[in-house]
Amino acid sequence: MSGELEGRLINGKVSLGPAALPELYEQGYFGRPRGRGLELSLVEAAYLLDRSRIRILWEEEDLDFPALFQRASSLEKGFEFRYVVYKDLRERGYYVQPGRPDFRVYPRGGHPGKSPAEFYVLVISERMPLPLQEIMQPVKMAGQMRKRLMLAIVDEESDITFYEAREKSMSGLMEEVEAGGQATLLEDRVVLWEAEASQKLHEMGFYGKPVGERLQLSLVESAYLLEKDLVSLVDRSGEELDPESFAARARQIETDFDLKFKVYRDMREKRLVVKTGFKFGSHFRVYKQMHGSGKVPHSDYLVHTLPADHIFLPPVLSRAVRLAHSVRKSMIFAYPPEGEGPQVSYLEIKRLKP
């Protein structure tokens, strides 16, 4: 019977003899052929042991599943999470191989040697703080190799949530807007008093919020319109504000003003309509296009800005993506480069149901 296949745990791998090749590799694509035998990773070995397909010897001792599991989790950091994800994907009928960053997954109907892998998989523990750049690195690697990147986040009850992460190129369809009038910076927002200018900016560019015949502008909107010479700005004492002096005030009101403004400007210059995303807990909701002053269409994206050295907490990431999905929007994280360059990067993260 197949339970007779015997492997030896050496240097964090399990080595089996030639009999394992037809039985495990050719039938299930477990392990990698090495010399005339087969080498299994610890995750593969634990999976096959739990199914009684192999026995595992370690220094003459026959390891049962708890013994192997405890040993493997001492040998490999994150073994428990990788095991949970490997098992889940295998049980869904996918062929899975170890590989960078954690696994490679083959498309349905495909397998090693027949077709290229479809996904790279990054396994993440709910409890581990996750630097943005540790997602971006495999995102870029996957992009270069024409793979998709799957994030598999394991929660404290070993349930897995799957996400796909990819770079997103953003662009909209809005036309340029004509000039407006003079606005006043009040306590923490800006009011444009003239009715005609207010109407123009709102109807043609979807700037601000009409309050009666006036227009309330947010700080990023005001900074953008000021920079493009579409409005002029004074403070409550009547002193004129230029882009630099306005930015200095705005920074005092909103600590992440510079970060938000860089991303706001980039998206407006890409001809998108950008409005506050407060109700969705994100910085912006973003539309590709809006028509006339009548009904507002469904917005396309929720965009949250982050510094390039941001560190995600997986529960917070999960909440943002879940919320975006619940309102049928796409969740996008935007970050400017470290240093001064103008370029903004966009990372889209969405749920995946493998």
Next chain:
Amino acid sequence: MSGELEGRLINGKVSLGPAALPELYEQGYFGRPRGRGLELSLVEAAYLLDRSRIRILWEEEDLDFPALFQRASSLEKGFEFRYVVYKDLRERGYYVQPGRPDFRVYPRGGHPGKSPAEFYVLVISERMPLPLQEIMQPVKMAGQMRKRLMLAIVDEESDITFYEAREKSMSGLMEEVEAGGQATLLEDRVVLWEAEASQKLHEMGFYGKPVGERLQLSLVESAYLLEKDLVSLVDRSGEELDPESFAARARQIETDFDLKFKVYRDMREKRLVVKTGFKFGSHFRVYKQMHGSGKVPHSDYLVHTLPADHIFLPPVLSRAVRLAHSVRKSMIFAYPPEGEGPQVSYLEIKRLKP
């Protein structure tokens, strides 16, 4: 015409003569009678000025709306937000009076002198960090006065989101569970190996997650079962762990373990079923009851634990409540008292559509 009513701006209030009483107070419950005249708050005065119902004099100068608005926003911190909320509620047809914390709102069909106010209103700017205790104080005050507390959060585009905040008493209907076996603390989770004990704990108490015939337990579940003498625990080297030594390990894995465990224990002792809320970005999802091992019912609450001195960022609060609603659950924030006492408080926050 009514535009002839003339008020004087003195000491941050606007005073009008006796003619204002029938016209403004008796017909719309604006202001408070003072002597033989009427006194308006700045918010009320700005609202009536914008509708040309009054004129406002300040040191012989006739203030137009922009002039009054700029003056008022210099005199009163938060004037702009209060104005936006006051205007919105008035335009929805409610009678609104200034009062602690910001406004009192009368029920539809009610008004001052006829019926008690229904809501106290706390006005919040999206940008202002909001200490939990600054919500709890008016929540408790409202509770004592048999009012409901309305939070009105104003975003950067002056859109308002309304919430109701109240203390919540939690209780469930679960029976006690029988004893289980021995479990092992691995890297950051616990596995109970015996099939029978695993099945019992899962089917009767909905503890853990079955993985094959084993049961994976989270850290808080393990700590609770250990404290109640329902399982025993060892680490990977076989050393026995008591509640104190286990808590010490758990704290290293999860920095807010103590906080989470206090709340977990309180809810379990209140006969609720408590599971991870990771997929919803909260600490726990909570059920009043579960039946048998078959299908899992819809959970009732999302519970997130906070320290008593927590400071909310309104966008994060908004996201949590919005997400809970999108999955038809109630969002509850739980916090233990500062210091050592066992008592846990629960704050429910839900969307309100006035």
